Amino acid sequence: MNTDRPLSKKIDATVPTAARMYDHYLGGKDNYAADRSACEELDKVVPSTRRLALNNRRFLQRVVRTLATDYGIRQFLDHGSGLPTQDNVHQVAQAIDPDTRVVYVDNDPMVLVHGRALLDQNDRTAVIHADMRNTEEIFSHPDTRRLIDSSQPVAALFNSVFHCIPDSDTDGPQAVVRRVAERLAPGSFMVICQLVSEDAKVREFVTDFMDQATQGHWGRVRQEKDVAALFDGMEILSPGLVEVSTWRADNEVQTRQLSQEWIEFGGLGRLP
Numbered sequence: 462m463n464t465d466r467p468l469s470k471k472i473d474a475t476v477p478t479a480a481r482m483y484d485h486y487l488g489g490k491d492n493y494a495a496d497r498s499a500c501e502e503l504d505k506v507v508p509s510t511r512r513l514a515l516n517n518r519r520f521l522q523r524v525v526r527t528l529a530t531d532y533g534i535r536q537f538l539d540h541g542s543g544l545p546t547q548d549n550v551h552q553v554a555q556a557i558d559p560d561t562r563v564v565y566v567d568n569d570p571m572v573l574v575h576g577r578a579l580l581d582q583n584d585r586t587a588v589i590h591a592d593m594r595n596t597e598e599i600f601s602h603p604d605t606r607r608l609i610d611s612s613q614p615v616a617a618l619f620n621s622v623f624h625c626i627p628d629s630d631t632d633g634p635q636a637v638v639r640r641v642a643e644r645l646a647p648g649s650f651m652v653i654c655q656l657v658s659e660d661a662k663v664r665e666f667v668t669d670f671m672d673q674a675t676q677g678h679w680g681r682v683r684q685e686k687d688v689a690a691l692f693d694g695m696e697i698l699s700p701g702l703v704e705v706s707t708w709r710a711d712n713e714v715q716t717r718q719l720s721q722e723w724i725e726f727g728g729l730g731r732l733p
Contacts (some may be wrong), residue, residue: 462489464510467699474573477674479625480569484544486514491575491609493691499674506666507722517725520705521620522548524652524729527709528616529557537563538605540593540641541622544572547614550618560585562608566599567695568592594632596640613708614652618719619642622692625657625679634680638691642732653691654705656682663722685726693729702728 477499485500489729503510528534535558539550542565551563565576565588576588581654587604599605609615610658630636638651668681689702700708705726 464658466729476676478569478571479534479671479675479679480543480567480572480591483514483621484546486517487510487546489544501669503670507663509722513723513725516706517621518546520654520708520725521618521707522553525550525553526557527729528650529554529561533648534614534616535561536609536613537561538599538609538615539565539618539620540561541619541625542567542572542576542588546585551580551583551695555585562586564589564591564605564608564683566591574733585637593619594626594637596637596644597613600644611644614648614650616652617645617651620652623653624680624682625678628680634691636670641720645732647732649732651695651730651732652727653688653730654725655688656723656725657688658682658723659684660722682723688726692728692730695732698729700724700733
């Protein structure tokens with residue numbers, strides 16, 4: 462993997478990041494004026510974004526609980542994890558089995574600072590400062606080697622992150638999924654979802670807006686067919702690939718109709 466930009470350990474409060482914007486939409490406090498301003502501008506065209514972010518977070522919690530309870534998964538590798546909030550992956554999974562191991566990966570230095578502070582007393586969980594596209598660095602990292610046994614099933618999470626990286630034969634979403642799948646034991650799982658729209662104008666606006674706002678740290682809003690292609694070769698588990706608020710929804714609030722300007726689309730796949 463060869464990214465154009467080296468990872469920075471400096472937090473720049475003047476340039477919005479997807480992680481801090483997501484934090485703002487979830488009601489968090491780990492964001493800056495630039496992030497909130499970007500959210501306000503985005504809401505003028507796609508006003509359902511906050512509700513979409515909340516539903517996506519609930520989806521993550523449900524799918525982690527499902528993996529831990531129904532499939533006995535005790536290892537999670539969360540790519541592009543974002544800032545810690547309530548009911549994080551390790552909290553959901555370790556409530557079911559305290560011995561569950563979780564590795565978070567994010568390239569935002571603010572995630573590293575806050576994540577390590579949260580996890581300081583949890584030796585079964587770690588945060589790695591890395592680009593999610595750098596599979597070799599992630600799997601060879603001492604914390605990954607300490608916590609993740611690649612000979613046993615792992616759940617690799619790509620929750621609402623692939624719209625943050627551009628298409629590329631070597632580093633685009635399909636290449637990343639392929640590289641990670643090659644590292645995982647048979648019977649491992651992948652959780653994949655991203656922002657999609659079937660409206661070309663929405664896709665173009667959001668893609669251009671976020672690319673400019675984040676100074677190039679963005680990919681594109683895609684279509685449902687693009688997400689479906691990421692699951693090639695996997696068994697897609699019930700209920701299939703869907704708007705994520707409907708994925709094994711456990712209450713009526715989560716299934717209320719969202720605006721169709723854009724949605725979070727994806728699901729759960731199992732590797733053969």
